[in-house]
Amino acid sequence: MTTIDTARLAGMFTAIADAISTDKDRLCALDGVIGDADHGIAMELGFSAARDAVTALDAGATEPSTLLNMAAKSFLNAVGASSGPLYATAFMRGAAAVKGKTALDEADAVAMLQAMAKGIQDRGKAEVGEKTMIDAWAPAAEAAGEALAAGKGLAVSLEAAADAARTGAEATKTMIAAKGRASRLGERSLGHMDPGAASAVTVIDAIRKSLAE
Amino acid sequence: MTTIDTARLAGMFTAIADAISTDKDRLCALDGVIGDADHGIAMELGFSAARDAVTALDAGATEPSTLLNMAAKSFLNAVGASSGPLYATAFMRGAAAVKGKTALDEADAVAMLQAMAKGIQDRGKAEVGEKTMIDAWAPAAEAAGEALAAGKGLAVSLEAAADAARTGAEATKTMIAAKGRASRLGERSLGHMDPGAASAVTVIDAIRKSLAE
Amino acid sequence: MKTKKLINDGGKAVDEMLAGILAAHPRHLDAIPGSPRSIISRDGPRPGKVGLVIGGGSGHEPTFLGFVGKGLADAAAIGNVFASPPPDPILECAKAASGGAGVLFMYGNYAGDVMNFDMAAEMAAMDDIEVRTVLSTDDVASAPRSERHKRRGVAGNFFIFKAAGAACDRMLSFDECERLAKKANDHTFTMGVALSPCSLPQTRRPNFEIGADEMEIGMGIHGEPGVARGPLKSADEVTDEMLDRILEEMTPSRGDRVAVLVNSLGSTPLMELYIMNRRLSQRLADIGVGVHATWVGNYCTSLEMAGASITVHRLDGELQAMLDHPCDCAMFRAG
Amino acid sequence: MKTKKLINDGGKAVDEMLAGILAAHPRHLDAIPGSPRSIISRDGPRPGKVGLVIGGGSGHEPTFLGFVGKGLADAAAIGNVFASPPPDPILECAKAASGGAGVLFMYGNYAGDVMNFDMAAEMAAMDDIEVRTVLSTDDVASAPRSERHKRRGVAGNFFIFKAAGAACDRMLSFDECERLAKKANDHTFTMGVALSPCSLPQTRRPNFEIGADEMEIGMGIHGEPGVARGPLKSADEVTDEMLDRILEEMTPSRGDRVAVLVNSLGSTPLMELYIMNRRLSQRLADIGVGVHATWVGNYCTSLEMAGASITVHRLDGELQAMLDHPCDCAMFRAG
Numbered sequence A, B: 001m002t003t004i005d006t007a008r009l010a011g012m013f014t015a016i017a018d019a020i021s022t023d024k025d026r027l028c029a030l031d032g033v034i035g036d037a038d039h040g041i042a043m044e045l046g047f048s049a050a051r052d053a054v055t056a057l058d059a060g061a062t063e064p065s066t067l068l069n070m071a072a073k074s075f076l077n078a079v080g081a082s083s084g085p086l087y088a089t090a091f092m093r094g095a096a097a098v099k100g101k102t103a104l105d106e107a108d109a110v111a112m113l114q115a116m117a118k119g120i121q122d123r124g125k126a127e128v129g130e131k132t133m134i135d136a137w138a139p140a141a142e143a144a145g146e147a148l149a150a151g152k153g154l155a156v157s158l159e160a161a162a163d164a165a166r167t168g169a170e171a172t173k174t175m176i177a178a179k180g181r182a183s184r185l186g187e188r189s190l191g192h193m194d195p196g197a198a199s200a201v202t203v204i205d206a207i208r209k210s211l212a213e
Numbered sequence C, D: 001m002k003t004k005k006l007i008n009d010g011g012k013a014v015d016e017m018l019a020g021i022l023a024a025h026p027r028h029l030d031a032i033p034g035s036p037r038s039i040i041s042r043d044g045p046r047p048g049k050v051g052l053v054i055g056g057g058s059g060h061e062p063t064f065l066g067f068v069g070k071g072l073a074d075a076a077a078i079g080n081v082f083a084s085p086p087p088d089p090i091l092e093c094a095k096a097a098s099g100g101a102g103v104l105f106m107y108g109n110y111a112g113d114v115m116n117f118d119m120a121a122e123m124a125a126m127d128d129i130e131v132r133t134v135l136s137t138d139d140v141a142s143a144p145r146s147e148r149h150k151r152r153g154v155a156g157n158f159f160i161f162k163a164a165g166a167a168c169d170r171m172l173s174f175d176e177c178e179r180l181a182k183k184a185n186d187h188t189f190t191m192g193v194a195l196s197p198c199s200l201p202q203t204r205r206p207n208f209e210i211g212a213d214e215m216e217i218g219m220g221i222h223g224e225p226g227v228a229r230g231p232l233k234s235a236d237e238v239t240d241e242m243l244d245r246i247l248e249e250m251t252p253s254r255g256d257r258v259a260v261l262v263n264s265l266g267s268t269p270l271m272e273l274y275i276m277n278r279r280l281s282q283r284l285a286d287i288g289v290g291v292h293a294t295w296v297g298n299y300c301t302s303l304e305m306a307g308a309s310i311t312v313h314r315l316d317g318e319l320q321a322m323l324d325h326p327c328d329c330a331m332f333r334a335g
Ligand SMILES: Nc1ncnc2c1ncn2[C@@H]1O[C@H](COP(=O)(O)OP(=O)(O)O)[C@@H](O)[C@H]1O
Pocket: A031, A035, A036, A038, A039, A040, A042, A043, A081, A082, A083, A084, A086, A120, A123, A124, A125, A126, A131, A132, A133, A134, A179, A180, A181, A194, A195, A196, A197, C082, C083, C084, C111, C112, C113
């Protein structure tokens, strides 16, 4: 059975940062259609800062929750914007969920993912269907939990999460935005994928790749 | 032998205004290369104002010199810029040259043209070769005088003037500007026709057409 | 092809801009030591005065820094381009602006700003600084009247911050400052129109697409789509369309007095703004509304976006007094 | 495809702009009855004071009208876009500005302006108004140093008009006002760079062509070609190139003091101007030159042209006193 130590978690941030960098232009373009065209910039800035901060830590002497809190703080301070408080809260809640552990087992990893989704929801007060990153994060967390409960193991559970995120993000195209910048567009937001949901897919898929060996 | 009364002179302003309107875009484009892109606008504005003013006069009760002074004043007030004082002075000098006459004979018409050229030169202090409208006006006035002195009649004299203006304008392409806006360009003004010389050709040719029956 | 900008490194544009601002305005502005994105007025915070902290994303200059000064805001927290500042610099502003009488947070109503300023307010509370928040929601295009609280804050910040800054400078109570700030917001109505996009320094790509003969009515100051896109109309028609929408909300009576701001989103020149103001002032005169004061220029921009906004600030005795209260800020004259 | 503008009829743009300006600034500005292109300060001309008349083409707003006000110019004559005003409105300004102590004509050195203002000066002489002319020639790119008198006047008008306006407001003699105006011009150096063209309201076509990655150093404020065209460089490199050229002329010594203006030609936003000012202030500090005051923004524009200029105004005791002399003009703060 997989266990995930602090070094693996640091690697996870490198994986996310790399994936987001590759995705940056697409995310800016999506945000240009219904927002202010900067989502790729914010996400790259945030995850580069998080990666730089956590890879500078001495992994052997650092608990996972400390690393996650450090990631939260550095993401937030580099970014602000909407993504800053949302992802910072995600990682702080993730940290709380694994507090005291020196390494995460499979259940811990899924609990972290669920705590992250809950953190985003608490911070942003968005419900599923309001065309935000929550439309990817909430079903992803739920799918991972269900798969693990059904005894599927971490790799398959994270695959289920990534699939659910993709489906959720796709579904934002048919939604009218009710939160965030795009909420002023009314019907004009229809037909376009929410950039935060799109980047959530990238983030969750990078988590999957780096944690599911 | 041709005589030109006030009504004919008014017609001359209509002819010039029409010709310049047709030419406006080309003149702006020429001015865009070595100046500020407005020469066609200024010329159209000036000659429309002059035409409007002189066609509103009672030609039967107005002397040619009065009409020319009226044209000068209305051109100047509509335009300002460089072309305003230059053409206004031209017409005021033209007026002075035919002062007291009720109609112009061929010699008067050529004297008027020569006075106009002299007025432009006095006002702008440009010499031939400095890449200004003087490079069209000065040879045109000279050619008309020579042709008339050689007994060629007004039509041929004005043709000689128009030809000389064309040659002079063409020659500005090989000149480095020493007067006006373009004089700061140094060698970069080489290869481009001076817009004021270009419009002078149009003006002189319209004068030719309307005065040489 | 990338858009042209006089910048060095797109990622450093905001910090380099701030360095240039501090160098230009040493008499007015200073950075809070250790918190370079927190700019404070040299002459503003003082004991017993309600502190006024404003802020938001960069790219709207002279908003927000132009509003920092005596009689206006005490401090501003500056985010990345079109991005709310994070809580830390906001908190530092709150500490520096606090005179023990409470601190007002004022900023445009955007999800990102609300989350970051709220986090900062929670942190300030832990430092025993009482914070109250007044959001600006003057952009009438961004939500129906019934949902005014959902609207964005745009160029109307000019009047809203001005009123609040005056109230604070007059040493009014926290309650009064808050009340006047809210009232100024309720009395302020903005409509904008965009003609062409800007580009972020990090990407140098146009942030939205628009046809060569189109305009977008109601576009937000970050290029967020507005209420309608259509063919570009004449200045008078555009002004009418914007003003009609504002008047519908404001429902003025003959004899009312207003202040107006005709604002460039960036590259629309003064010539066009004044042409719009000509129509605007004629229309207001026609309905018997008096114009107490007019501002025309670049006050709340979207980098080099082309377009303009009209803001009408409805005055009564106390709002007029707040508007006329002297202030001294770095980038423009506002009182 | 025509460029986009918020105008009505291109041919009426200047008159409609003036109507909008008068509507916006009734406390500062008024038109001379019967001469709509002659704008006069509400509080400026007075007996015994040397009158200051400025003017030039439209399209450079807030130049020239922004400089009309108490402590600055008494009147401005306004031409068509990029075209000198004709003599009549200039003459009307001279009459209105005359307090019996002489009238200074100040404007940028362009052939058209010289001819029209000279004609107006001759006409004023017939009305027994003594006129003297001081041309601004601050654009170092427009002629070699040996021919300074041939140079164009550009954004440096800010400092040159300011000094002259202060001298007049202090009721100095005609000789003194003229001397200070000339001295201010001699102490003022500007360099500009253009990135993209503007378009005239009458044609709505770009007034010059420039490659998508090119800039033009030394371009004039009407789009007249400059000294060199090349690939767009970084803000620091462009600033250095401009400043080097200015310093070469100004030959400052350690301990000298200057005032600076970083000016947008239209659509270049404050962010970029302040990034340039950061470099500029660092460079001046490095050579021991003190900056007494800095202005950054849209002061002398070319409609919506993209680009910027840097002006350095070398101070001594009396020029600093003129700069600091209070003034009150409609569109910006300048003293
Ligand atoms: N209240 C919210 N809850 C959840 N997600 C939100 C909320 N508001 C905005 N978002 C997400 O943030 C994304 C935009 O992020 P970003 O572009 O970085 O910030 P900003 O809108 O400040 O420019 C949106 O696409 C949306 O998914």
